[in-house]
Amino acid sequence: MIETEKKLFATIIVDQAVGKPLDYAIPTSLHSAIEPGMRVVIPLRKKQIKGTVISLHPTSEVENPSEVIELLEDGGRIPEHLFSLMKWISDYYGSDLRKTIMMMIPRSVRDEVQQKKQLMICLKKSPKELTEIAADIRSRFPKQASVLDVLLQNTKGLLLTELVQKAGVTKAPIDTLIKKELITSKQVIIDNSELESDEFFQTAPKTLNDEQAAAFKKITATIDQEIYQTHLIHGVTGSGKTEIYLQAIDHVLKKGKSVIMLVPEIALTRQTIERFKSRFTQPIAVLHHRLSKGERFDAWQKIRTGDIKIIIGARSAIFSPAKDLGLIIVDEEQDSSYKQKDDMPCYHGRDVAIMRGAMTKSCVILGSATPSIETFYNAKNDKYQLSTLSVRAGNAKLPKVDIIDMGIEYDKNKGPTLFSDKLLSGIERRIEDGEQILLFLNRRGFYTSHVCTSCNEPIKCKHCDVSLTYHKNDHLLSCHVCGYSIQGVLEKCPTCGSKETMKFRGPGTEHVERALHKIFPQVRTLRMDRDTTKHKGSHDRIFREFRSGKADVLIGTQMIAKGLHFPNVTLAALINADSSLHIPDFRSGETVFQLTAQVAGRAGRGVLPGEVIIQTLLPHHTVFKHAATEDYLNFYKEEIQERKLFGYPPFSHLARFQISGYNEKRAEKFAHQLRTHLIKTLPKTCDILPIAPCGHAKIKDKFRFQFLLRSPQIAGLGKYLNTLMAHIKKPSGTYLLIDIDPHSTF
Ligand code: ADP
Numbered sequence: 001m002i003e004t005e006k007k008l009f010a011t012i013i014v015d016q017a018v019g020k021p022l023d024y025a026i027p028t029s030l031h032s033a034i035e036p037g038m039r040v041v042i043p044l045r046k047k048q049i050k051g052t053v054i055s056l057h058p059t060s061e062v063e064n065p066s067e068v069i070e071l072l073e074d075g076g077r078i079p080e081h082l083f084s085l086m087k088w089i090s091d092y093y094g095s096d097l098r099k100t101i102m103m104m105i106p107r108s109v110r111d112e113v114q115q116k117k118q119l120m121i122c123l124k125k126s127p128k129e130l131t132e133i134a135a136d137i138r139s140r141f142p143k144q145a146s147v148l149d150v151l152l153q154n155t156k157g158l159l160l161t162e163l164v165q166k167a168g169v170t171k172a173p174i175d176t177l178i179k180k181e182l183i184t185s186k187q188v189i190i191d192n193s194e195l196e197s198d199e200f201f202q203t204a205p206k207t208l209n210d211e212q213a214a215a216f217k218k219i220t221a222t223i224d225q226e227i228y229q230t231h232l233i234h235g236v237t238g239s240g241k242t243e244i245y246l247q248a249i250d251h252v253l254k255k256g257k258s259v260i261m262l263v264p265e266i267a268l269t270r271q272t273i274e275r276f277k278s279r280f281t282q283p284i285a286v287l288h289h290r291l292s293k294g295e296r297f298d299a300w301q302k303i304r305t306g307d308i309k310i311i312i313g314a315r316s317a318i319f320s321p322a323k324d325l326g327l328i329i330v331d332e333e334q335d336s337s338y339k340q341k342d343d344m345p346c347y348h349g350r351d352v353a354i355m356r357g358a359m360t361k362s363c364v365i366l367g368s369a370t371p372s373i374e375t376f377y378n379a380k381n382d383k384y385q386l387s388t389l390s391v392r393a394g395n396a397k398l399p400k401v402d403i404i405d406m407g408i409e410y411d412k413n414k415g416p417t418l419f420s421d422k423l424l425s426g427i428e429r430r431i432e433d434g435e436q437i438l439l440f441l442n443r444r445g446f447y448t449s450h451v452c453t454s455c456n457e458p459i460k461c462k463h464c465d466v467s468l469t470y471h472k473n474d475h476l477l478s479c480h481v482c483g484y485s486i487q488g489v490l491e492k493c494p495t496c497g498s499k500e501t502m503k504f505r506g507p508g509t510e511h512v513e514r515a516l517h518k519i520f521p522q523v524r525t526l527r528m529d530r531d532t533t534k535h536k537g538s539h540d541r542i543f544r545e546f547r548s549g550k551a552d553v554l555i556g557t558q559m560i561a562k563g564l565h566f567p568n569v570t571l572a573a574l575i576n577a578d579s580s581l582h583i584p585d586f587r588s589g590e591t592v593f594q595l596t597a598q599v600a601g602r603a604g605r606g607v608l609p610g611e612v613i614i615q616t617l618l619p620h621h622t623v624f625k626h627a628a629t630e631d632y633l634n635f636y637k638e639e640i641q642e643r644k645l646f647g648y649p650p651f652s653h654l655a656r657f658q659i660s661g662y663n664e665k666r667a668e669k670f671a672h673q674l675r676t677h678l679i680k681t682l683p684k685t686c687d688i689l690p691i692a693p694c695g696h697a698k699i700k701d702k703f704r705f706q707f708l709l710r711s712p713q714i715a716g717l718g719k720y721l722n723t724l725m726a727h728i729k730k731p732s733g734t735y736l737l738i739d740i741d742p743h744s745t746f
């Protein structure tokens with residue numbers, strides 16, 4: 001009896017932008033080896049290309065599909081648990097699998113970009129022998145002789161590129177010497193990762209205080225049981241959350257498991273990394289956006305094989321193929337940088353972390369001084385285990401906070417002013433006593449707009465619906481979104497044509513710095529914003545200089561608000577605390593509270609007591625009242641009632657549909673078509689709000705519209721949208737971005 005040959009087919013997502021997954025037949029020889037997640041080579045339009053196996057099945061609807069050519073090495077393979085995570089992301093965030101794969105697996109891994117290897121040339125005989133040989137051949141082969149001369153001075157070996165340069169020869173004489181077996185060459189990897197070569201003083205674990213110990217006990221219980229559970233550590237700044245992370249990591253490492261720790265992009269500083277490198281002797285992968293392709297590929301492989309078990313990085317580090325994951329930490333879980341918002345899938349790093357924890361039975365720790373309302377709600381409802389740290393660790397005290405009514409200051413000053421009297425005297429005293437000051441302002445540049453006082457129109461970018469910012473140092477007006485700029489300032493209003501009506505509004509960090517120097521000529525300042533940190537390493541340099549006391553005042557934007565530890569800072573001030581309160585968004589109160597509390601948390605972290613000044617035109621706003629006393633609980637109580645009243649998350653789910661296009665009419669028309677279709681096909685429990693221009697109605701020449709969907713349930717929506725998108729016809733030049741659980745609706 002002849003056994004009928006069993007058939008097997010694979011659905012494959014090819015790397016090239018082909019609309020949908022394709023079916024391929026699998027040759028019998030590969031039946032037992034092939035698995036979902038593997039990388040394969042397949043034929044497509046007479047070319048051989050790479051792809052990822054999504055699923056395997058005994059039948060295919062495609063008639064006589066082509067055959068898979070070969071299986072690739074494991075290097076680019078998506079491990080099984082990441083594979084289920086990928087499917088979840090695709091379904092939940094309404095983003096097709098191909099896009100999801102492309103986002104999760106770095107390009108260098110898909111393309112298997114090896115670390116750049118260089119040739120190292122070394123001596124193959126003893127220096128004594130070679131010295132004689134060099135003398136011997138010098139008259140006939142002077143070039144070979146000089147290669148030997150240089151190598152004899154560098155007996156540890158030289159890179160080929162260095163040798164060629166030092167000996168002043170081409171590669172030919174070197175090749176000849178290799179053939180003669182007088183010298184050898186070997187491939188080496190040049191490691192240029194920044195911190196690798198540094199040595200750190202090892203720090204010992206601290207004895208935990210009672211609150212820390214209680215939190216740690218709950219966490220280790222989860223780790224020891226090898227179950228999934230999310231913990232929220234709600235602890236004021238400086239209360240010792242990081243110390244708990246460090247000890248939890250140690251606990252997991254001792255079990256041979258690995259850890260992923262997410263930190264906000266901005267906090268991925270040398271100071272943070274040093275703290276981890278000085279506690280663990282094990283290698284640590286620090287995944288930041290400056291890694292070269294080769295470095296990224298190399299890190300991926302070492303993480304995949306378990307050679308590296310500690311992974312620290314921003315949002316996308318959650319996709320690292322950690323082997324035997326035991327713990328995921330999301331520090332500052334409320335941080336908006338965890339949400340991808342400009343590209344689909346618009347995933348939330350924290351939520352993906354929780355899902356990955358559940359899929360891999362790992363412990364998840366979220367940490368924050370000011371948790372997002374959604375997270376705290378989950379903790380209150382026992383979805384997460386809550387631990388509270390109410391006092392600063394060590395001996396540091398919470399700072400004294402003053403809210404200054406800037407309305408009164410403006411009256412005293414007979415016009416707007418940047419600094420209240422209280423702030424000025426505070427600064428003066430610190431300069432005299434050699435203590436340090438942080439001044440926070442959410443705007444960079446000198447003035448944030450150039451406005452006509454006759455028609456009230458600001459000068460806007462040619463390509464964006466955004467006011468141009470004046471930069472005094474460069475004497476230009478520039479767009480902070482697309483980089484468009486005009487040299488100098490305008491004499492005449494381009495809108496109404498009136499002359500001498502152009503005025504500047506809205507001081508930025510550059511202005512604060514100059515104004516401060518006018519008042520205190522002797523003051524030493526450092527400024528930190530995107531203008532001063534364009535160059536690699538400048539971020540760390542400014543922090544180092546400030547820490548070592550090279551300046552009295554550090555002026556900056558968000559960059560200075562997060563996670564920094566400057567023991568000598570005793571005064572921190574928000575120059576204009578309400579700048580974000582006016583943004584029409586359900587999260588604006590939360591954002592202002594978080595920022596205020598964060599800046600406040602920078603003062604008095606050492607032995608000296610700290611003081612915080614909040615300058616505002618809304619001194620009675622409850623956000624400031626609660627932030628001033630670090631009273632998160634009362635802030636939460638008020639905020640959650642408001643969310644309930646208006647049906648915002650966590651009492652509903654939101655989805656934001658953003659439609660953009662170079663042709664305004666066409667984009668708007670498509671938005672209407674899509675909305676009408678959704679109203680017709682989605683359940684009646686989905687509330688679909690009207691279409692409106694986005695907060696910035698035009699960005700980089702694209703007109704942008706949006707509408708919101710509000711629903712008690714979100715499960716199934718992404719999957720439905722995925723199918724819908726595969727069938728719907730978008731007009732050319734029109735783009736759709738679906739943002740599930742948007743961080744902001746502005
Ligand atoms: P957070 O992460 O909550 O801001 P950290 O973990 O950075 O707090 O702790 C703030 C400071 O207190 C650090 O200098 C840290 O070394 C110190 N610290 C933390 N826990 C303890 C402890 N149990 N005993 C003594 N010092 C501690």
Ligand code: ZN
Nearest residue numbers: 452455493496
């Ligand atoms: Zn005008």
Ligand code: ZN
Nearest residue numbers: 461464479482
């Ligand atoms: Zn622009």
